[in-house]
Amino acid sequence: MTEVTATAPGKLMLMGEHAVVYGRPCLVTAVDRRLAVTITETQSGKVEIKAPQVNNTQFVEKALKLGVKRWKIKHQGLLVTTQSPFSGKYGLGSSAAVVVASLKALVGLFSKKVDNRELFKLAYQVILEVQGLGSGFDAAAAIFGGTLYFVTGGRVIEKVENKGSVLPLVVGYTGIKSNSVELVKQVAQSRQQFPEKVERILQAIGKLVDQGCAAYIAGDWEKLGKLMDFNQEYLRDLGVSSPQLENLILAAKRAGAWGAKLSGAGGGDCMIALINSEVDQSKPLIIEAIRKAGGEVVEVIPNAEGVRVES
Numbered sequence: 001m002t003e004v005t006a007t008a009p010g011k012l013m014l015m016g017e018h019a020v021v022y023g024r025p026c027l028v029t030a031v032d033r034r035l036a037v038t039i040t041e042t043q044s045g046k047v048e049i050k051a052p053q054v055n056n057t058q059f060v061e062k063a064l065k066l067g068v069k070r071w072k073i074k075h076q077g078l079l080v081t082t083q084s085p086f087s088g089k090y091g092l093g094s095s096a097a098v099v100v101a102s103l104k105a106l107v108g109l110f111s112k113k114v115d116n117r118e119l120f121k122l123a124y125q126v127i128l129e130v131q132g133l134g135s136g137f138d139a140a141a142a143i144f145g146g147t148l149y150f151v152t153g154g155r156v157i158e159k160v161e162n163k164g165s166v167l168p169l170v171v172g173y174t175g176i177k178s179n180s181v182e183l184v185k186q187v188a189q190s191r192q193q194f195p196e197k198v199e200r201i202l203q204a205i206g207k208l209v210d211q212g213c214a215a216y217i218a219g220d221w222e223k224l225g226k227l228m229d230f231n232q233e234y235l236r237d238l239g240v241s242s243p244q245l246e247n248l249i250l251a252a253k254r255a256g257a258w259g260a261k262l263s264g265a266g267g268g269d270c271m272i273a274l275i276n277s278e279v280d281q282s283k284p285l286i287i288e289a290i291r292k293a294g295g296e297v298v299e300v301i302p303n304a305e306g307v308r309v310e311s
């Protein structure tokens with residue numbers, strides 16, 4: 001085979017951001033926006049990357065470099081092209097998805113036997129080498145798909161399943177690009193300055209995630225919504241919320257959401273609202289409220305399939 005295309009999904013953090021960096025669990029779901037990477041064998045003697053929608057091509061470059069080295073791949077030249085239906089602006093995990101899809105396409109092209117655990121280890125290494133920090137939850141979501149209970153560095157990666165309904169979510173984008181690395185550093189600084197207070201918050205978030213996981217499995221969306229609200233209070237205390245996020249969260253709650261919170265590093269990017277799907281008009285009302293409050297509603301379906309080779 002001289003050409004392989006792999007796709008990987010984006011993600012939404014449901015609960016546990018920031019605390020997950022410090023060894024606590026988080027709950028993350030893969031979403032149906034898939035980023036595609038095609039790798040073609042060429043005779044050019046070099047690795048060429050055409051990734052117009054990817055903000056930072058370092059992720060692809062590093063993935064190729066480490067993948068070729070780790071799996072002892074011999075080639076005469078590679079052309080890597082990406083296609084993405086989602087822009088990096090939303091914070092839906094396009095960097096992790098492009099790393100994972102690149103590694104999977106490489107493995108497919110050179111018929112290497114690599115399981116998901118090994119793929120995760122290398123994807124996480126790529127992310128750490130490019131951005132210097134992070135828990136790796138986004139790479140895990142891109143690889144394993146579904147909804148995951150995840151602990152830093154992949155110490156725990158467990159699929160959580162719910163028998164009944166699809167998680168009823170509405171996602172609102174604030175219009176502001178969040179700087180994850182800076183926000184993680186900001187929390188690290190607060191933790192140094194106020195160790196006891198910040199540790200108490202992180203621990204409390206960890207406990208909420210455990211309860212949230214149980215509520216997810218039970219399909220108890222009302223309870224999960226309440227737990228998300230508590231999670232949001234702690235994120236506010238950590239100083240990572242913003243007026244724009246708070247506006248959208250308040251609007252969604254006033255329109256009848258079970259709960260709402262920021263999703264990801266904070267500062268901007270997206271918020272999520274858990275809707276009361278027992279009320280027919282609930283979803284359109286929440287969508288309208290988020291739009292009126294200045295947010296852009298991003299349509300995604302949670303619990304998407306993990307990375308796969310398409311052709």
Ligand code: MEV
Nearest residue numbers: 017018134135136264265
């Ligand atoms: C950022 O989307 C989520 C954080 O928890 C960082 C991470 O886990 O890598 C803030």
